[in-house]
Amino acid sequence: MLDQKRLHQRAAFFQAIRRFFHTHGFLEVDTPIRQPLVIPEQNIIPIPSGTCFLQSSPEMYMKRLLAAGCEKIYQICRCFRYGEHGRLHREEFVMLEWYRLDADYTSLMEDCVKLLQFIHSEIVACSFPVSLHEGWEKLTVEEAFQRYCSISSGTALEQGRFDVLLVENIEPYLGRQTPTILYDYPLELASLARPKNDSSKVAERFELYVAGVELANGFSELTDSEQQRSRFAEEYRKMDKFHRRSEKMPELFLQDIGKINQAAGIAMGLDRLFMLCAGEVSLDGAVTFQPEDLDM
Numbered sequence: 001m002l003d004q005k006r007l008h009q010r011a012a013f014f015q016a017i018r019r020f021f022h023t024h025g026f027l028e029v030d031t032p033i034r035q036p037l038v039i040p041e042q043n044i045i046p047i048p049s050g051t052c053f054l055q056s057s058p059e060m061y062m063k064r065l066l067a068a069g070c071e072k073i074y075q076i077c078r079c080f081r082y083g084e085h086g087r088l089h090r091e092e093f094v095m096l097e098w099y100r101l102d103a104d105y106t107s108l109m110e111d112c113v114k115l116l117q118f119i120h121s122e123i124v125a126c127s128f129p130v131s132l133h134e135g136w137e138k139l140t141v142e143e144a145f146q147r148y149c150s151i152s153s154g155t156a157l158e159q160g161r162f163d164v165l166l167v168e169n170i171e172p173y174l175g176r177q178t179p180t181i182l183y184d185y186p187l188e189l190a191s192l193a194r195p196k197n198d199s200s201k202v203a204e205r206f207e208l209y210v211a212g213v214e215l216a217n218g219f220s221e222l223t224d225s226e227q228q229r230s231r232f233a234e235e236y237r238k239m240d241k242f243h244r245r246s247e248k249m250p251e252l253f254l255q256d257i258g259k260i261n262q263a264a265g266i267a268m269g270l271d272r273l274f275m276l277c278a279g280e281v282s283l284d285g286a287v288t289f290q291p292e293d294l295d296m
Contacts, residue, residue, distance in 0.1 A: 001293045002285075006278065009123065010288070013274050014076065016122040017096065020115055026072045026098060031061035033078065037250045040235040041191065045082035047091070054080035057267060058097055059192070060253050063221065066101050066263050067256035074098035076270065087282045088213060088272060096273075099221075099265040105193075105204045108218040108266045109138075109181055112208050116179065119277060127279040129211045130178055137180040141202070144170050144182060153186055154201075162189070174209035182207045191231045193219035208268075210276055218266030225258035 034052040046053040079095040145153040148170045156162040174180040183206035190203030204220035275286035
């Protein structure tokens with residue numbers, strides 16, 4: 001359990017985030033935590049809640065708010081993913097998501113720079129482990145694989161080694177001096193992102209790293225309903241029965257994204273961000289209660 005000093009720091013951290021988005025003209029929204037359907041993602045297992053699921057992300061409903069005319073929105077909420085435990089993982093965690101209408105992933109990259117710099121300036125005793133004010137490193141996924149693995153990202157995908165190589169050979173070196181933006185992921189690993197205009201092999205997706213820790217995943221949104229339906233079907237084909245739970249398509253979501261011309265959205269893990277801000281190396285020193293603090 002966090003002590004009083006750390007609880008006050010955590011509260012100031014969340015207040016600073018809300019000030020940042022208020023200052024930049026974003027509308028704070030809320031969406032259902034229990035969802036009848038979830039977006040199919042082969043690496044995320046949802047947690048059942050009666051006849052629904054606890055949200056693994058508010059993404060689906062936030063995009064529907066974009067389709068309804070919202071231009072700049074954000075949300076801080078609890079999310080849930082089955083089986084996630086470890087130094088940087090919890091089954092229940094706090095997520096920040098924000099979305100921009102008529103924007104692409106480069107706008108989100110700029111948001112990340114401004115947000116982290118704002119938090120650093122606003123919170124007393126904030127101690128990020130890297131410099132936030134010098135030029136941030138930007139590295140394509142292909143460049144990262146060539147630099148740290150000596151093989152192409154495409155070869156890694158073909159061999160079924162992409163995730164292992166990324167986690168073991170690449171991530172530890174990202175964001176060591178300044179934050180690193182790792183961008184342009186293979187299209188096969190970007191179910192909800194649009195293809196890059198000048199290439200059919202990569203998608204406009206990026207992840208943000210600080211001190212080897214992945215903090216955020218953002219992309220230019222895919223707004224082609226039929227292409228998105230096809231990608232969801234492919235995700236379902238990759239899942240086993242335990243993963244799948246249902247193969248029903250989120251029809252209202254698919255209808256609504258077709259109303260969006262262009263948009264971009266990003267999810268950021270706030271427990272991890274606060275961990276780094278507080279100078280901790282594990283979520284144990286960053287979240288209010290640990291599993292051992294609970295009656296089981």
